[in-house]
Amino acid sequence: MKTILTGNHAVAYAVKLSRVKVVSAYPITPQTTIVEKIAEMIAKGEMDAEFVNVESEHSALSVVYGSALAGLRSFTATSSHGLLYMYEMCWWVSNSRLPLVMAVVTRTIGPPWNIHTDHTDLMTLRDSGWIIAMAENAQEALDLTIQSFKISESLNLPFAVGLDAFVVSHTAEVVDVPDQETVDEFLPERKQAYRVDPNDVFAVGNIADNLETMRMRREMALDMEKAKGVIDEVGREFGEIFGRRYGLVEEYMVDDAEYIVVMTGAWSGDAKEAVDILRKRGIQIGLLKLRYIRPFPREVIERFDDRKILVVDRSFSMGHRGTLGIEVGNVVDCKNVVAGLCGVDVGFEDFKEMFERFVRGELGEVEWWI
Amino acid sequence: MKTILTGNHAVAYAVKLSRVKVVSAYPITPQTTIVEKIAEMIAKGEMDAEFVNVESEHSALSVVYGSALAGLRSFTATSSHGLLYMYEMCWWVSNSRLPLVMAVVTRTIGPPWNIHTDHTDLMTLRDSGWIIAMAENAQEALDLTIQSFKISESLNLPFAVGLDAFVVSHTAEVVDVPDQETVDEFLPERKQAYRVDPNDVFAVGNIADNLETMRMRREMALDMEKAKGVIDEVGREFGEIFGRRYGLVEEYMVDDAEYIVVMTGAWSGDAKEAVDILRKRGIQIGLLKLRYIRPFPREVIERFDDRKILVVDRSFSMGHRGTLGIEVGNVVDCKNVVAGLCGVDVGFEDFKEMFERFVRGELGEVEWWI
Amino acid sequence: MDLRCVLLPGNPSCQGCPHAIGLKALSVLENPIVVVPAGCTTIIAGFNPKQSIDLPVVHVPFASAPAVACGLSKAYDNVVVWMGDGATDIGFSTLSGSAIRNDNILVVVSDNEAYMNTGIQMSGTTFWKAKTTTTPAGKREEKKDLALIMLMHRIPYVATASVGYMRDFVRKVKKASKIKGFKFIHLHSPCPPGWRFDSSKTVEVARMAVKSGAWILWEYDGSFRITGMSRMFRDKSKRIPLTEYLRVQGRFKGLTEEDVRTIEERIDEVWKLLDVLENTINKA
Amino acid sequence: MDLRCVLLPGNPSCQGCPHAIGLKALSVLENPIVVVPAGCTTIIAGFNPKQSIDLPVVHVPFASAPAVACGLSKAYDNVVVWMGDGATDIGFSTLSGSAIRNDNILVVVSDNEAYMNTGIQMSGTTFWKAKTTTTPAGKREEKKDLALIMLMHRIPYVATASVGYMRDFVRKVKKASKIKGFKFIHLHSPCPPGWRFDSSKTVEVARMAVKSGAWILWEYDGSFRITGMSRMFRDKSKRIPLTEYLRVQGRFKGLTEEDVRTIEERIDEVWKLLDVLENTINKA
Amino acid sequence: MLKEGIILCLGGQGGVTAGRILALACVKDGLYAQAIPHFGAERRGALVKNYFRLSDKPIRRHSPAKRGDFVVVFAEKILNLIDVKEILKEDGLVILNSKRGLNGLKCYYVNASEIALRLNLVSAGWPIVNTAMVGAIARVLNLSLDSVLSAVEDTFGGRLEDINKKAVEIAYGEVKSWSG
Amino acid sequence: MLKEGIILCLGGQGGVTAGRILALACVKDGLYAQAIPHFGAERRGALVKNYFRLSDKPIRRHSPAKRGDFVVVFAEKILNLIDVKEILKEDGLVILNSKRGLNGLKCYYVNASEIALRLNLVSAGWPIVNTAMVGAIARVLNLSLDSVLSAVEDTFGGRLEDINKKAVEIAYGEVKSWSG
Amino acid sequence: MEWLKTLISRPSKGVSGKTGYWRTFKPIYDRDKCVLCYECYVYCPENCVEIVEKVVKIDYDFCKGCGICSEVCPANAIEMVKED
């Protein structure tokens, strides 16, 4: 059913449709409306789950860690300082190989206090073994959340669904909300590699041998590689059922492109408009939207190593360059624009100008779009 | 005076010699002996400072944030889960542009619980605006800590001194401990860009404009670039006074090297021995030790873009490749070995074999040394 | 009472904001530094390059305030933490740790019984049965009794106060600021949008809480005593009906008579305990 | 008393370990899951692929235990947190939040009065004047009274216990496990290397604490009462001299007579308060 | 066809809800729409900007519009706080809650405050004008009244539903173009 | 000249301190040294390995030695727990706390437990053998007695200093090579 | 160090501008009824009440019209009147 939803409410509906059993979260703008909506649906009896109000994000993730260990499909959501506050638990969850889903509404890290979008917070998860996706709009937020449970549970890796603060989280737009039956068809019951149970006596997580532990990490690395296939496969299957196909990346006019812009997140929509404008002028430019940051779509990017690449970053790694600039630059040569940090608006007009300068060869290695 | 000290005690002496006024930390193996030693020196009246026992790492960094804001030279130390637990405060400190020093004894992140070395914890700071150094041995731990105050205070950026768990932190070895007068000569009184004071009425950190905030981030990025010069300059000055010269990197037989290995941390010593062995066999190999991870010595690495490069990583970014592999690979093509995670011992014999395989071209893009 | 007035007009607080009233009490402090974690006060304090509190203010992460204040106290005498009830939830370890350390700071928790800055989510101190966006059917748990819990930390000074009785609050702030060590004041701060009452009623609602016996003003400074107006309401017959206090607030819509009785019983228990404490913890 | 015995021989605990004694009490629980944050028990629990506790054990980060237990309690009835005093420091928000939420879990804090696993650093519950590696001159602050603080959280069950009186402790564990909601037991656990006494004295030192009145066994389950051996030591004349308890411990070396008197006074105050609570909080 | 609008209101006036109702009405009319509330840090009472887009094709851009094809003003006093011309496109139009329109601009006006008061749509002394304004905007944008009413239905429950629908209807009928 | 040793002791026997005293003695003799305690997670009582290096040049490697030029055994019962030959280099030697040496190996022995008991160096029933063992090792490694005594001085204060120095001296004198 | 100006803020009235425009109702003071008890001064959350020479002055530039002064006034000397 087509309706109007904010990105946050789209996530909330996806959580409900995914038959999540335990939700725990701590308020932080602009994440809060996700869990407020869930609390409301539970209170109204529309959703059959427990909502646990906690005293911090560290505990929010701990609660769902516990419930997920016990075999219950679980969900949390946070943003910025909240993510940093639960950071220890994020690593614990992934190193436990526990499937779990968390929405991360990307927001600037302070000081100064600032509630607007910036991808730096989400990027702090990139080493930890979480699968990381970014939604471009409310529809993707909903669709990715539903897929996330399936992907997470089939790989035993936690999944973070990113959405830009306000730009996606609070923008109300048209979303096609699938019905419960179809989602049930797509998303089977929760599965996981192990489950804590009073009747099966074992311990989870006690001290282990160094080499064995390193082997465990290597397996995680391999499963992350495997995730690439799983993501594309689940995205294809989703497409068959719901008519919207997903995968590691979205390729927009890249096949014949001489110039390719790589980016992620909500502003990709504006960038596509800018691509259209330049295309109309005969400039062969395309957009490669990274829908997933982890696993990193290295192989896809490699395919374009004969093109001119520009990476537009909404996060910066202090003392080096843009975060995606580093990542993509590891695969292909690229220019790097750092833009839109700390919630600075960047619209299609900006992209038009930026891409023009890129095509004219006017961009340096790392440019701050200020 | 030459004596025997563990890396941790070397740091403690450096803190004392740097006339730190406030120390606050929370116990975590293998960091604890740093602050135990400091507590002991203070109790004995050998050191004039306040030691604040706190209930968590988040608070440890908060306490020294407060004391540093008030203009007092301050120090903390942590490791692994402790670092992750104070992660939010780490960002707050750097975004506040507050000079401050923290020792990070690198340790594996659980589960399973593991107290041995692994650089993944330290690497989580790499986006945040902290200057990050790694000590190869106890002497470097002492020397870098003394330099860190000078560097941090001249750039208004916090400084993390990394040392490998046990391999440096608990290994007792020969350290030349300078005397107080010489250190005083090298290290002036604390300076900082602003200081909170009851007689100067202003607020720090309240909500600011997006664009202004992004500008602030750009300045931080620029100061990080400037840090490269400052680090080399302070390292040179340190060399003149103490006879041991420092800088962003240590170049070991790289000038004429056809093959260059890039790495950081304690095992560089073992790697140098392996280089010597291969050199004796006429193989032109050298070692580029990254003493600093942030700012990233990009320009130094660029100089070697005509050599064959191998990056040996003790940290891995799940879903992509080794953390330094990503960083270095952004500048020059490189092979990447991931080794020694989770405290797995890697000695000169391993390096010998590894480097031989590298030279023989037997290494793939990313190899796990297990 | 001189409220030289550290809160400047034209600040971003909502109409009738209780924090804004309470903050004025900081005017009586000598050379304070104020540490403020995330919360409505972050907003009230203003936007760069301006600030609306005429004191040095250090904005800090949500859970960190007493620890940052501890650090500042190594250089300065009069460090004050002004924090919300939410900051007290997430930062309860920090608060408790600071209290146990007996840091030389004053902590004021301005308790509007929910996370207002993020849009009215329940906190530990939210009243039983109160509706918030995360407890749409009313909160299931009891209000956390911060002040009694802090009293059990055996710190030199603990008090409750109310924005409805500013003279009492100001006296307590002044007194606390003269004591060395850890001081704690739990300030009751009814919030118009959060509790759903008209912005003109902030002070009245605060007073109704005291007059109905639901909020009790007390103080411990070595001895324990009920203070101010609350002394009068020890006598239950002098109290206003509890329902008066509850009914003016939209958040309690749908409360049954039985609910009110339950609340009443709990209030009685607290009074009983405080009475005993007054008789027991008594230096004189 | 059947201690079916969930702690298996040949585990890594030090000789005379109090946690090891205390853990045996979990044998009386039906189908429990045990949540263990970082601490000595992490070690005692054994190394992969083996574990020395014959129950399902979930190892968790230092500050997270009650919250993880809360999550598990959504599926299972008998979730127990076994944590140290240090975990209670860093995780005090988590503990307090869980208590306020009235999660259906039992939390046992096995209090050896320092961070032992990291090598004897002071914690909130370290005794006044005790020497640790971070308080080489003796701790300056008082021992945090966890159980009283938790009592003020108004949870259904709070008790203190001691590894010196296992029958009392086991009874309390059993009783708590039958109650729905949040249960808290503060277990006194003297540690030979940490307190510097001979490994054979663990039980004796624990008993001396009770016999000298320094550690008081009590219980709240709606009513408040002093329990077990402590009932006898209400009568001060029946107590053993406090110095006997203190002197056997190396960590109190150098304590002056005045220090001992101060400790005695504080103990008297606590007894007074507990007496009053016994008379006040009394359903019968 | 892509139209961009900016809705100016005071905090507490319900501008965010207005945007969402309008967007929902668009969907019901088979259009695409986007309502972007601007969240500053301000508390209630202060000026708030909301962005609005509608189109017959999916809307890709998410950045706020710098200027609107139309600008909606929820309260006359907002005109003292902001120069509407600065955020209006060349040929843009204004929709104003007032007894009269603005000179020198393409302008529609409706007395939404009066409608709200008439219906006793009041909270804390404020007339709740958002649904009336929705009616007016819908009319100007040529959305069908049915769709708007149905969108209001989906948004409110109980007593509030009817009264708000009435407000929409009245304003949909009363909004006028100003020629002054 | 680089020599690597492995010191085997039981937790609580002071092996870590022994390593540090030895290293300090080396410095005083103008040598370089390294003492690497191996930290497992074990509590006191369990077997602990400490690594030791000395050299006339700065020591760069930090990895634990797989086999030692010498292996020190603090208690005979350790021989039941670990096969010394597995961690000894071909021509390596063993230094043992015992009344006798080991057959089939180059071996030195000293009755450190007896020396400790003689000096009343006892804690919790355990003889504290570490300084006696330091004396024996120093002798075997040809470190000067003065340096070792001075290192002990730097390590202990008060009463403990003298008694430990005595332990070193006695063991330095009494250690013998075994030829059995 | 341009960043310093973004990190640091100085006291100023009118951080949110002339918040008088937030008002729906306006407090009107009646000097005759006033008993000079200072309640309005103490409780005005906007801190825009001054008492100068025994007269209450309300700074309408900033008064948000919350109505608290009127409520706390024991003498009914402040009336809230709808703004036009």
Add this chain to the structure above:
Amino acid sequence: MEWLKTLISRPSKGVSGKTGYWRTFKPIYDRDKCVLCYECYVYCPENCVEIVEKVVKIDYDFCKGCGICSEVCPANAIEMVKED
């Protein structure tokens, strides 16, 4: 899923091996003195005391020799003797 075996551990005696070797003193039981009060059983931290057919059995493979059983025994039926 090889990793599962590293993450998960199963109950077993002797996690730290035969900890009997940690012992300096050995508890020696005197059946004649024993009053079967179970104190040793209750308080042995190693859980290596069993009482079978009215006789206390100490598992010396694991007994670390802490001496607690001896201390808590009201009948002095357990004596700690130095190991050789």
